[in-house]
Amino acid sequence: xxxxxxxxxxLDDTLYTNTSGLFVEVGARIESWTARTLGIHPDxxxxxxxxxxxxxxxxxxxxxxxxxxxxxxxxxLNYVHDVDVSRYLTPSPDLASMLQALPVSKxxxxxxxxxxxxxxxxxxxxxxCFDTIFDVRAVDYHSKPDPHAYSxxxxxxxxxxxxxxxxxxxxxxLAGAARAGMRTIWVRExxxxxxxxxxxxDHVLDSGPILRRLxxxxx
Numbered sequence: 001x002x003x004x005x006x007x008x009x010x011l012d013d014t015l016y017t018n019t020s021g022l023f024v025e026v027g028a029r030i031e032s033w034t035a036r037t038l039g040i041h042p043d044x045x046x047x048x049x050x051x052x053x054x055x056x057x058x059x060x061x062x063x064x065x066x067x068x069x070x071x072x073x074x075x076x077l078n079y080v081h082d083v084d085v086s087r088y089l090t091p092s093p094d095l096a097s098m099l100q101a102l103p104v105s106k107x108x109x110x111x112x113x114x115x116x117x118x119x120x121x122x123x124x125x126x127x128x129c130f131d132t133i134f135d136v137r138a139v140d141y142h143s144k145p146d147p148h149a150y151s152x153x154x155x156x157x158x159x160x161x162x163x164x165x166x167x168x169x170x171x172x173x174l175a176g177a178a179r180a181g182m183r184t185i186w187v188r189e190x191x192x193x194x195x196x197x198x199x200x201x202d203h204v205l206d207s208g209p210i211l212r213r214l215x216x217x218x219x
Contacts, residue, residue: 002162004104004183004214008153009130010144010168011110011117014187014204015095016124022088029080030059037071057172058111058143060136073141081116091125098208099129104215108133109153109166111143144168145176154180165214167207171197185210 009015012023027049035045052062063071099106107130108117114135121127134153142148154161161181168174174184175196184198185207191200201207212218 002160003216004165005159005163006157006165007102007104007106007211008109008134008164008166008177008182009106009204010166010170010173010187011108011112011120013169014167015108015126016089016092016120017203020088022083022085025083025088026080029083033076033079034059034063037076038067057145057170060111060141061143061146064141077113077136081113085116085119085123089120089123091123093125094205095124096126096129098205099126101208102211102215103217105131107131107153107157109144110134111136113137144170144173147176147179150176150180150182165211167204183214 016022031042031045031049034040034048035042038045040048048062049059052059056062056065060073060076063076064073108121110117110133112135114133114137117133117135118127121130134156136143138156139149139152142152144150150161154164161177164182165185166174166177166182167185167187168177169187171186171188171191174186178184178196184196186193186197186200187204187207188200189202191197193200199210201210
């Protein structure tokens with residue numbers, strides 16, 4: 001078993017939970033941008049968002065696949081993330097303490113954009129815990145679970161998948177990480193370990209003992 005050298009954390013609904021309401025506003029902005037840009041009814045945009053998520057993993061991936069000739073994907077990304085995160089999130093000292101106690105490099109690996117990840121992690125009081133942020137632009141707009149996203153991150157780090165652990169709230173994204181050789185932790189209430197998922201926890205704070213064991217530390 002390769003020594004763990006890097007921990008990769010998803011951002012939205014992993015480092016904070018959807019109970020904050022933050023991603024509800026982001027979702028509404030995704031649908032309003034899609035409706036306006038494609039000239040369709042909001043109900044159609046909502047259905048399209050669901051279909052693209054199921055088929056491609058993200059709305060953005062669906063827009064790039066099926067509407068690349070009419071959408072400006074950077075305009076989309078900037079618009080949907082133009083939200084005041086301070087209205088939803090507060091600092092998490094417990095999370096900061098857990099992350100700082102893990103003596104290994106860490107990165108945020110997100111399908112969002114760097115400025116969003118910077119604002120969210122700063123608001124949570126954990127930005128200093130991460131060496132870098134891999135956003136969707138850093139992986140050439142190939143969002144998780146596209147295999148290119150994982151290979152681009154690993155190539156940038158200069159590491160094999162076996163040297164990394166990925167934490168995410170989406171099982172399909174973890175399946176992609178597992179195919180890239182990473183060990184995986186599903187952050188989802190009621191989740192269970194299964195193919196492509198080595199461990200499951202209800203909350204990111206619950207991952208601390210597992211990560212310590214994987215790092216060869218006392219749990």
